[in-house]
Amino acid sequence: MPSAANRPLSPHLSVYRWQYTMALSILHRFTGVVLSAGAIALVGCLLALASGPQWGGNLEGLFGLRIVRLAALGWTWCLFYHLANGVRHLVWDIGRGFELKHARFSGWFVFLSSLAATAAYWLWGPFEGRLL
């Protein structure tokens, strides 16, 4: 048995020079947590809808509030980002896209496409931009 002192330690994050790919990685976690919080709201909406017109009828008014619409907008961006970056991770999982050039390009691609998808979704998707 090797002694505990010989075991390799995970290097501390602070030894690395800051790079934007790190921010992308942290964003993946952050958006994941926001999506989890949104899942609570989603179940809440389903419960309201299931409780009949008295409760379900309030949803239209609820999404009439600007703050709620902004939260929904933020949630959809988190979803698009986490989805795109998640696919990036799945591609890495099959062993592709690890070259520095490719990883940097896919990082920018994921970030910009998540912004574009969110903008397109809210401009042309639900309610044709009327919600903002």
Add this chain to the structure above:
Amino acid sequence: MSLRTPLGHAEGLGSAGHGTGHWWAQRISAVALVPLAPWFLWRLATLPSLRYEDLLHCFQGLGNATLLTAFLLALLYHSELGVRVVLEDYVGGGLRVACLIASRLAHIVLALAGLLAIARIVTQV
């Protein structure tokens, strides 16, 4: 130099004792969500309005209700796996176990509530 004992190597379960189970579950739920999440957004995007009748109608068909159930369960399962990793990384001491238990129970309750809500939405007249 291998740091593994021969027995540990044969079992292949790693120091946590779970092997690659968590990793695989996260990938499988992720793959399920790749089509399900856009489907959900698309369903909402094609709503005529947010009125009660329109919302109800949107998910009442058996096909849509099935996909909504699949989306909800995959989402909550994936969420539980992800939140667990975040808690394990950032919460220490005795609080960690409390948070892990609370997160798991909260996800189970959300899944049950969501399933019951969908069942009622489907049968709503």
